[in-house]
Amino acid sequence: MAISVVMPALEMAQETGKLVSWLKKEGESVVKGEALLEVETDKAVMEIEATGDGILAGVKVKAGDVVPVGQTIAWLVVPGETAPNEVEVNQSGRRLTLETAPVAATTAEAAVQPLVQRPKASPKVRRLAKEHDIDLSRVRGSGRGGEILTSDILPLTQPQVVSAPVTQAVTRPVQAATAPAVAEFETLSSTAKLMAERTTTSWTTVPHFFLVRHVDAGALSTVREKYLPGIEIARRVRLTHTDLLVALVARALARNPRMNATWSDNKVQLNSAVNIGIAMAVEDAVVAAVIQNANTIDLGEIAVQRRDLAERARAGRLRSVDITGATFTISNLGMYNVDAFSAIISPPQAAILAVGCIADRVVPVDGKPGIRPMMTMTLSSDHRVVDGARAAAFLNDVATAIQEPEEWLRM
Numbered sequence: 280m281a282i283s284v285v286m287p288a289l290e291m292a293q294e295t296g297k298l299v300s301w302l303k304k305e306g307e308s309v310v311k312g313e314a315l316l317e318v319e320t321d322k323a324v325m326e327i328e329a330t331g332d333g334i335l336a337g338v339k340v341k342a343g344d345v346v347p348v349g350q351t352i353a354w355l356v357v358p359g360e361t362a363p364n365e366v367e368v369n370q371s372g373r374r375l376t377l378e379t380a381p382v383a384a385t386t387a388e389a390a391v392q393p394l395v396q397r398p399k400a401s402p403k404v405r406r407l408a409k410e411h412d413i414d415l416s417r418v419r420g421s422g423r424g425g426e427i428l429t430s431d432i433l434p435l436t437q438p439q440v441v442s443a444p445v446t447q448a449v450t451r452p453v454q455a456a457t458a459p460a461v462a463e464f465e466t467l468s469s470t471a472k473l474m475a476e477r478t479t480t481s482w483t484t485v486p487h488f489f490l491v492r493h494v495d496a497g498a499l500s501t502v503r504e505k506y507l508p509g510i511e512i513a514r515r516v517r518l519t520h521t522d523l524l525v526a527l528v529a530r531a532l533a534r535n536p537r538m539n540a541t542w543s544d545n546k547v548q549l550n551s552a553v554n555i556g557i558a559m560a561v562e563d564a565v566v567a568a569v570i571q572n573a574n575t576i577d578l579g580e581i582a583v584q585r586r587d588l589a590e591r592a593r594a595g596r597l598r599s600v601d602i603t604g605a606t607f608t609i610s611n612l613g614m615y616n617v618d619a620f621s622a623i624i625s626p627p628q629a630a631i632l633a634v635g636c637i638a639d640r641v642v643p644v645d646g647k648p649g650i651r652p653m654m655t656m657t658l659s660s661d662h663r664v665v666d667g668a669r670a671a672a673f674l675n676d677v678a679t680a681i682q683e684p685e686e687w688l689r690m
């Protein structure tokens with residue numbers, strides 16, 4: 280029996296979805312759980328898995344089409360079966376019948392087609408492999424779960440160096456000519472294009488303002504060293520400064536609800552849950568994976584969720600629930616030795632906190648010069664949602680929490 284492939288709802292109140300690409304061609308075999316298509320959401324490009332085994336048939340939409348959620352866009356059929364006819368309504372309201380062609384393979388041919396498990400690889404890796412005619416089934420992935428990474432196939436894309444035959448020298452002089460430099464352009468992935476569009480929209484439509492605060496992070500590092508062994512033994516995960524920042528910022532947001540608000544339909548909406556997005560680098564883009572209810576869960580749980588999200592992000596296997604619902608975002612570039620930076624807000628959130636590295640600096644200590652581990656935070660805020668005083672009060676609470684972490688963690 281044919282299985283319908285429908286445009287999924289990946290976010291709350293989503294009415295339509297945009298097809299980025301089909302990951303299988305019509306007539307190809309598909310295994311349940313195998314990535315079948317890519318759909319664009321407001322946050323990222325998500326891979327959608329097949330809900331059953333079969334052969335892809337009756338494809339009704341192409342890359343770039345925007346269709347209603349729940350609408351059938353293709354079918355998975357058994358060998359020899361044809362995709363059903365379906366009557367639908369187009370955007371103008373006129374009813375039409377979509378006739379679908381039978382599966383390309385005959386029953387005998389399709390019966391011997393093996394259902395091969397698709398190699399684990401991100402959309403960028405698959406595109407690169409296709410451009411260079413590389414068979415991913417013959418590539419051994421070096422990712423944590425056997426995923427094929429860009430670094431695994433880049434050597435295969437390089438042209439082979441062949442020694443040129445020796446030719447007789449020309450006696451007449453030849454004037455050397457300098458060939459003009461040829462610009463090389465990198466093709467952006469769908470996720471990178473979406474990030475470019477969203478950051479451009481945010482920067483040009485959201486009235487950003489910025490507050491900077493330098494804070495002594497000595498107590499933060501001390502608490503990390505205190506809790507790290509126990510969490511590592513109990514949860515088998517390493518506690519990071521980002522985990523602590525998520526916990527402390529979430530508690531500060533609970534005390535400053537306006538900073539946990541969103542801008543929607545020219546109104547400020549206060550959010551009951553405190554969900555912290557953590558900016559993570561993936562291939563050639565950045566996504567914000569979400570720690571749900573971060574103000575109510577313990578450090579160990581935050582660390583486990585952050586690790587799992589990071590692993591899925593690196594493997595290109597983030598789910599819709601992993602990247603939706605954030606009410607505030609933290610972008611930490613301390614691990615790259617960045618002292619300070621300003622981040623662009625992710626609408627409809629009201630703010631984003633940019634965190635630099637912890638570094639020893641000479642600062643006043645009890646009225647005298649001293650060396651302390653300092654950290655710089657830059658808060659980007661939407662002036663439609665919060666004013667300078669509210670943002671400053673929140674940033675002061677975050678700084679206090681970093682200086683007195685154990686007290687705030689007990690809240």
